[in-house]
Structure formats: structure tokens, C-alpha cells
Amino acid sequence: MIPKQNCSPTWKGIMFGAQLLDKGVIWRLGKGDKVKFWRDKWISDMPLMQTVDLAPDLNLNSLVSDFFLNGWKKSSPMSSEFEGILQEIVPAITAIMGTNGGANKVQVLLAWVPPEIDMVKLNIDGSRRGSTGAIGAGGVLRDHWGQWIGGFAVNLGQGEVIEAELWGLFFGLNLAVEKKLDDIVIEMDSDTAVILIQIKVLNDCHPNAGLISSCKRLMNLFRRIKLQHVYRER
Numbered sequence: 001m002i003p004k005q006n007c008s009p010t011w012k013g014i015m016f017g018a019q020l021l022d023k024g025v026i027w028r029l030g031k032g033d034k035v036k037f038w039r040d041k042w043i044s045d046m047p048l049m050q051t052v053d054l055a056p057d058l059n060l061n062s063l064v065s066d067f068f069l070n071g072w073k074k075s076s077p078m079s080s081e082f083e084g085i086l087q088e089i090v091p092a093i094t095a096i097m098g099t100n101g102g103a104n105k106v107q108v109l110l111a112w113v114p115p116e117i118d119m120v121k122l123n124i125d126g127s128r129r130g131s132t133g134a135i136g137a138g139g140v141l142r143d144h145w146g147q148w149i150g151g152f153a154v155n156l157g158q159g160e161v162i163e164a165e166l167w168g169l170f171f172g173l174n175l176a177v178e179k180k181l182d183d184i185v186i187e188m189d190s191d192t193a194v195i196l197i198q199i200k201v202l203n204d205c206h207p208n209a210g211l212i213s214s215c216k217r218l219m220n221l222f223r224r225i226k227l228q229h230v231y232r233e234r
Contacts, residue, residue, distance in 0.1 A: 009233060110233040114144045119183045119224070124172045125232075126156075126164025126190070133158040137168030141176060150175055165190040166211050169197070173218035183224040189232040197227055 007015070039047050115121040124139035135156045141149035152175055156167050165188060176184055188194060196202065196212055197219075203209070219225050 108231075110231055112146070112234055114142075114146055115185045117144050119144060119185055120149060120176070120181050122172045122176055122184055122186045124165075124168040124186065124188050126161060126166075126168040128159070128161040128164055135159045135161065135164035135167075137164050137171060139168055139172040139175070141172075141179065141181075149181075150179055162190065162192055162196075163208060163211070165193040166196070166208055166215065169193065169215050170211060170218070173215060177218060177221055182222060184222055184226075186225070186227045187230045187234070188227075189230060189234075191229040194227055194229045 041047055112123070120141055120143055122139055122141050124137065126135065126137040128135045135158065136154060137156060138151070138153040140151040143149060152171050154167070154171055156164055169186070169188065172186065196206075196208070197215060202212055206212070219227070
């Protein structure tokens, strides 16, 4: 497996975890015995790497928890000390799979967060293909149960990524107006776009001044509206 520059953060994390496991993670068990966690026969008659088949459609956290603490616990006697070590393995592996190996980085668990009751959340995103300059945008409306209300995807020709983000906001707001929604929370991963919308007086010479003004006019049609930046993974 060779990582590419444009890999998603998730895939980069998987690659980093695979490299760590290939080197061999060493654990100290009991009175200090060194064990290569992935390669040694330390708890059964075969290495862990041959025992666990991490299928791509299974949740890693759930799989590891269930396999270690339920499956092996029934067949293998464990001291309370060792069981405590296994309890720590799950978050450790989760952290390994989620980091890209950079220094001074903090692991943060991210997920989509539902809006308040009776409010709707609009998540939007724009993208640009570097080789051609092609841009596009898409978005989804969901209620506080996470249930689908509507969505869109649009091809925007060629342009810059900030244009794609702002057009995504424009089309998302239009969709929310068409659905006759009153209370909405908008999330996007472009902090630049959020700042441009929040500026009270924008220079008319800005290349996206007209588009920004149109977005603001649409935002005034809602009873309650909140625009905020979130990490892409959310």
C-alpha cells in the first residue's frame, strides 16, 4: 500500500497504523515479559495478526472490544492486571488509526452532532480538482434525529475552492427556503467562507462580493439561523 498526497485523513491514519504494526508494537505483560503484540504467540497458538481479520465493514472499536474482552475472556484465564491492559488496548488502537504521525498533534474524536430539537442542520462542502480547476458543491439537510430532509449536488464549472464553498452555501440556503424551514444551523469546513459571511461590511471589490451578498439575503429569511465552521471529519 502506497499513500498518495490526496488521501483522506482516515486513510492516512490507517496507513500510519499499518506501518506501526509492521514494525511490531511491544507490550510488557505480567512481571515485565516483552511481547510483540501483533506477531508473537502470546495468548493462543497463533499470532494475533493471523487470528483477527479486520473486515472493512466492521467497527474497529466494537470489534476489538468484543473480541478481546468477550471472546478470549471465555477461553483464557486472565489476571485482573492483564484485563486492565486489554481495556486500554481499544482506545490505544483507535488513537493509532486516527493519527497521521505528526509531532505535537492532539487526537480528537469527531462526529456529526445533531441540532437542537425542532431545528434542522445543513452541512455543505465545496471541492476543486487541482488538475482541471473544476469545482462542485453539495449539501444535506437533516433534522435532530439525523433523518434526511433533502440534499443537493451541483457542478459549477471551473473556479477557486472558495467559490465552490460559497456556491454550496447559496444552493443549500435555497434548498432550505424551498423546504419552508424556519430554524437552521449551517456547518461548513471552510473557515474563510464563514468569516466572509460574518463580515458586516465587505469591500465591493471582493471577487465574490455579489455571491456573498446573495447568501446574506437568503439568511435573513430564516427565523433562527446559525453559521459555524467545523472540521471536515464532522
